[in-house]
Amino acid sequence: QVQLVESGGGLVQAGGSLRLSCAASGRTFSPYAMGWFRQAPGKEREFVATINWSGVNTYYPNSVKGRFTISRDNAKNTVYLQMNSLKPEDTAVYYCAAVHTPQLKASAGDYDYWGQGTQVTVSS
Secondary structure (H helix, E strand, O other): OEEEEEEOOEEEEOOOOEEEEEEEEEOOOOOOEEEEEEEOOOOOOEEEEEEOOOOOOEEOOOOOOOOEEEEEEOOOOEEEEEEOOOOHHHOEEEEEEEEOOOOOOOOHHHOOEEOOOEEEEEEO
16 A cells, blocks of 8 residues: 655645655555646546656656656655646646656556545636
C-alpha cells in the first residue's frame, strides 16, 4: 500500500504560479510511476502529468504542456507539480496518483493509489 497526501493548493490570480506537492508513504521502496490528475465540477477526471520512477521521462497533455512541470525527489518520496501561467480553466481539484511500475502512465485507470486532492482556484 502507498498513502499519498497532496498540499500546496490555493487561490491565485490568472497568470500566477503554484507548486503542488505529493508526499508518499508506505510501500515506497518499490519503483512506482506518479501522475497528477484534476477534476473540475461536472467534468471527468483529466490527466495532467506523469513521471517515471527515475524522473527522467515525463509526459503532459497539450492543455498544460509548457506551463506545468512535474518532478520528483525519491529521497523524500515526494512528487511536485509546478504550475505557471495559470488560467481560470485550470481551476479544479488536483489529485496525485501512484502505480507500482517504473514506466509512464497517462490513464487514471492505470493507477492504484490516490491522494485526497487539493483545490486549485484561478481567478480571472
